[in-house]
C-alpha cells in the first residue's frame with residue numbers, strides 16, 4: 001500500500017480505481033470550470049502568519065457546528081451517487097465520519113437510503129434535501145429523516161436548474177445512467193470496484209426508487225427527474241420547508257450577502273457559503289472570496305459555514321480564521337472513498353486533521369475556537385476585487 005501523506009495521493013489512487021464516468025462526475029465543474037478551479041486556487045491568495053516561541057502544547061481542534069460537538073470543524077458534504085464511487089459508499093463514509101467525530105451529510109440523490117444508513121451506523125447524520133416540487137415527497141423526506149433520527153436537515157438552494165457539465169453528458173451520466181460502449185469497456189478494467197458492485201444490492205437512488213409514486217423501478221427515473229426540480233423556487237417555498245422540519249436547519253448554496261440575509265430571515269440555524277463545488281454557475285465568485293462580505297452581512301446573527309475548494313487543513317484554518325464556524329469537504333473524501341473505501345475516508349480526515357492541527361500551532365494558536373483573522377495576511381482587495 002502506498003504511503004498517503006496528502007489528499008492528492010488519495011486522488012491519484014482514486015483515479016486508477018474508479019470507472020472513468022464516475023471519476024469525471026466528481027472531477028468536473030460546470031462549463032469552462034473557471035469557478036471550480038478558483039475555489040481551490042483562491043485559498044492560495046491568503047497567507048498564514050507564522051509565529052514562534054509560543055507554547056503550543058495541548059492544542060485542540062475540537063469545536064461545535066450548530067451546537068453539536070465535532071472533533072474538528074469539518075463535515076462531510078452531501079455527494080450524490082456516492083454509492084457508485086465504491087459499493088455501499090454512503091454507509092462507509094458515514095461510519096468513517098462517526099468514528100472520527102465529524103458530521104456526515106447524506107444526499108437526497110444517494111444510493112443508500114436514509115433508513116439503510118441509519119440502520120448501519122450508530123451516530124446521527126444530517127440529511128441534505130433538494131427543493132423539489134412534489135410536496136408529498138418533501139414532507140415524507142423530512143418525516144423519514146426524523147424517524148431515522150437525523151440531527152439536522154441541509155436544504156440546498158442553488159440547484160433550481162442544473163449547470164452543465166460537458167463530461168457527464170458525453171459519458172451518458174444522467175438519471176438513470178445510459179451506459180456507452182466506452183464506459184462499459186472502461187468499467188471492465190476496474191476489478192476491485194466491479195467486485196464491490198457485484199456484491200451489493202445498493203445500485204440505484206435509494207431515497208427515490210420506491211418512495212415516489214411514479215418511480216417503481218430505476219427506468220422511471222428519467223421522467224421523474226426532468227420534472228422534479230422546482231424552477232419557481234422562492235423564499236416563501238423555503239419557509240414552507242422550514243415548517244415541515246422542526247429540527248436544526250442549514251441552508252446550503254449562498255454566495256451573495258443578500259441571499260444570506262434571506263436565509264437568516266427564514267429561520268435557518270446556519271448557512272453554507274457554497275457554489276456547489278463549482279458545479280452550478282460557472283463564473284461565480286469562489287466561496288472563500290465570497291465569505292468576508294457574508295460575514296459582514298450576517299456573521300453576528302447566524303452560524304456561517306463554508307465549502308467548495310477545500311483540499312487541506314490549511315484551507316480549513318483559513319476559512320475558520322475568516323469567521324466560518326465550520327467547513328465541509330466534498331471531493332477530498334470522495335477521493336479517499338474511491339481509493340480505499342471506509343479506510344480511505346478515514347485517511348482523508350486524518351490528513352486534514354493533522355494539517356489543521358500543526359498549521360494552527362505554527363501560527364501560535366492552541367485552540368481552533370480562538371482562531372481569528374489575526375493569523376492571516378489577506379490582500380487588501382481580496383473580497384472587493386470585483387464589484
Ligand SMILES: Cc1cc2nc3c(=O)[nH]c(=O)nc-3n(C[C@H](O)[C@H](O)[C@H](O)COP(=O)(O)O)c2cc1C
Pocket residue numbers: 025026027039077078079080081107108109128156252274275276277278279307308309310328329330331332
Ligand atoms: C460528485 C459530486 C456530487 C454532489 N452532489 C451533491 C448533492 O447531491 N447535493 C448537494 O447539496 N451538493 C452536492 N454536491 C456539492 C457538495 O455538497 C459540495 O458543495 C462540494 O463538493 C464542495 O466542494 P469540494 O468538492 O471542492 O469540497 C456534489 C459535489 C460533487 C463533487
